[in-house]
Amino acid sequence: MNITASTAWKAIEAHRLSSSPVHLREMFARDPGRANALSLSFDGILFDFSKQRIDSTTLPLLTALAREARLAEWTDRMFAGERINASEDRAVLHVALRRSAGPFPAGNLDVMSEVLATRQRMAAFADTIRSGNALGFTGMPIRNVVNIGIGGSDLGPKMVGYALRSMSHPALGVHYVSNLDGAQLAPLLQTLDPRTTLFLVASKTFTTQETMLNAQTARDWLVANLGDAAAVANHFAALTAKPERAVEFGIRPDAVFPLWDWVGGRFSLWSAVGLALMIAIGPHAFADLLAGAQRMDEHFRSTPYERNLPVVMALIGIWNTNFLGATSNAVLPYNESLKYFPSFLQQLEMESNGKSVGIDGQPLACAANPIVWGELGNNGQHAFFQLLHQGGRLVPCDFIAAVRSDYPLPGHQEALLANCFAQSAALAFGKTVDEARSELSRTLQPAALAELLPHKVFPGNQPSSTLLLSRLDPHTLGALVALYEHKVFVQGVIWGLNSFDQWGVELGKAVANSILPAITNAALAEKLDVSTQQLLAFSRQHLA
Numbered sequence: 001m002n003i004t005a006s007t008a009w010k011a012i013e014a015h016r017l018s019s020s021p022v023h024l025r026e027m028f029a030r031d032p033g034r035a036n037a038l039s040l041s042f043d044g045i046l047f048d049f050s051k052q053r054i055d056s057t058t059l060p061l062l063t064a065l066a067r068e069a070r071l072a073e074w075t076d077r078m079f080a081g082e083r084i085n086a087s088e089d090r091a092v093l094h095v096a097l098r099r100s101a102g103p104f105p106a107g108n109l110d111v112m113s114e115v116l117a118t119r120q121r122m123a124a125f126a127d128t129i130r131s132g133n134a135l136g137f138t139g140m141p142i143r144n145v146v147n148i149g150i151g152g153s154d155l156g157p158k159m160v161g162y163a164l165r166s167m168s169h170p171a172l173g174v175h176y177v178s179n180l181d182g183a184q185l186a187p188l189l190q191t192l193d194p195r196t197t198l199f200l201v202a203s204k205t206f207t208t209q210e211t212m213l214n215a216q217t218a219r220d221w222l223v224a225n226l227g228d229a230a231a232v233a234n235h236f237a238a239l240t241a242k243p244e245r246a247v248e249f250g251i252r253p254d255a256v257f258p259l260w261d262w263v264g265g266r267f268s269l270w271s272a273v274g275l276a277l278m279i280a281i282g283p284h285a286f287a288d289l290l291a292g293a294q295r296m297d298e299h300f301r302s303t304p305y306e307r308n309l310p311v312v313m314a315l316i317g318i319w320n321t322n323f324l325g326a327t328s329n330a331v332l333p334y335n336e337s338l339k340y341f342p343s344f345l346q347q348l349e350m351e352s353n354g355k356s357v358g359i360d361g362q363p364l365a366c367a368a369n370p371i372v373w374g375e376l377g378n379n380g381q382h383a384f385f386q387l388l389h390q391g392g393r394l395v396p397c398d399f400i401a402a403v404r405s406d407y408p409l410p411g412h413q414e415a416l417l418a419n420c421f422a423q424s425a426a427l428a429f430g431k432t433v434d435e436a437r438s439e440l441s442r443t444l445q446p447a448a449l450a451e452l453l454p455h456k457v458f459p460g461n462q463p464s465s466t467l468l469l470s471r472l473d474p475h476t477l478g479a480l481v482a483l484y485e486h487k488v489f490v491q492g493v494i495w496g497l498n499s500f501d502q503w504g505v506e507l508g509k510a511v512a513n514s515i516l517p518a519i520t521n522a523a524l525a526e527k528l529d530v531s532t533q534q535l536l537a538f539s540r541q542h543l544a
């Protein structure tokens with residue numbers, strides 16, 4: 001369906017046109033109850049969206065849009081295990097991975113026995129390593145674990161592993177390698193002892209070029225150093241939906257942990273792909289992470305749209321993108337431990353909804369996902385926030401902070417929170433000409449004041465939401481990630497696209513394969529475009 005032709009869409013458009021643009025400053029002045037009215041909380045997460053450019057009539061109009069897009073029907077279809085990923089003919093059941101019991105989704109289509117059995121095997125494997133009972137080829141205990149994967153087989157466990165590093169096993173090193181550039185793997189190998197290192201090859205397809213090349217190099221390094229190809233059996237495990245390919249690689253069948261075609265890569269953190277994370281934080285903390293996500297799943301399924309965190313978050317995104325014209329969305333964690341959250345979200349959102357063709361194969365009638373970008377907020381303040389404050393662009397922001405810290409240095413947490421709250425307030429309310437003039441008049445003569453005045457005005461009205469967590473523990477983090485996952489799903493439904501395929505990444509892979517032989521063989525470059533030929537010629541010259 002063309003959502004822009006729907007009654008709800010037209011009503012929202014009419015609402016936007018009829019309500020004269022009111023500055024956030026004025027919206028707050030008019031309604032002292034605004035912060036409370038435009039906030040939701042759930043399981044230790046406060047979601048304050050009062051600094052978005054909406055009024056009390058906007059949200060009901062947006063929820064009508066969700067209804068008209070048949071969100072409830074699509075949600076039921078996803079949770080029922082229907083093959084809603086049409087272009088890949090797959091079900092979308094990552095929510096099953098958070099559950100602790102079956103049957104699910106239904107008696108005749110129960111995936112839970114496999115899910116629970118795999119989780120149990122993962123826990124046993126993780127415990128053996130954590131206890132020092134997992135021995136390498138020479139009889140020494142495993143002390144370092146290297147996850148080799150990319151995209152969804154890297155970003156999720158790495159992001160959560162860093163977020164929860166305060167609870168990491170103290171005697172184990174857990175590392176992540178994703179990049180084809182040897183500058184990531186080579187220096188890491190220099191620090192590792194092959195006798196005590198375990199490699200986890202994380203790849204749903206077990207064909208991804210980056211992962212397979214890194215895994216092969218790690219294998220060669222191991223065999224060269226331990227002097228026996230049989231060592232691979234003690235030092236490699238695989239997390240994959242293609243177990244036969246892992247076994248072919250030389251990995252013991254009992255060290256292969258499955259996932260299934262109904263788990264999308266960017267939703268696979270909760271599956272065997274989370275093994276490195278489970279080894280780091282332990283099966284109990286991993287179970288808490290799953291429990292937090294499952295709570296969000298239940299909230300998403302059972303809460304009326306007006307009070308439903310993922311739905312409201314998604315609808316605000318639709319409002320900003322499709323009605324206010326925002327083209328990007330900044331993710332700004334005021335929490336060092338969420339350092340990798342922006343890049344995790346980039347894959348989750350842009351690989352899911354970065355599309356312009358609908359699920360029906362027709363061009364979308366409206367823009368879909370904005371560009372997601374971001375950085376630790378406090379660092380960003382001293383880098384790119386200038387543009388957010390005075391650059392004249394509409395950039396909705398997600399501020400994320402946790403009240404309690406795992407690293408409570410005196411005064412740090414208070415200052416961090418103050419900065420987070422100050423930035424969203426400054427972006428929303430700005431500084432008027434009158435305020436700036438009255439400030440400057442205390443120290444400047446009229447001529448100097450007039451010169452400086454335009455530079456000291458902050459237009460404000462920059463919309464943001466703040467997600468304030470009581471603390472960043474496994475449960476709350478699980479809920480936070482599931483919140484964004486469902487937000488992505490809701491937006492995909494409204495835009496009418498398939499959030500679960502990613503055909504757009506294929507072309508570059510195919511072109512890379514055709515260019516690879518021409519890096520060393522000039523004759524093979526002749527059919528390529530002249531720019532690529534020039535790049536290849538320069539490379540050959542310097543490689544030589």
Ligand code: F6P
Binds near residue numbers: 211265351502
């Ligand atoms: O190229 C994109 C992608 O397919 C992602 O969707 C996926 O997370 C990543 O590559 C890694 O894929 P795999 O787990 O199969 O190695």
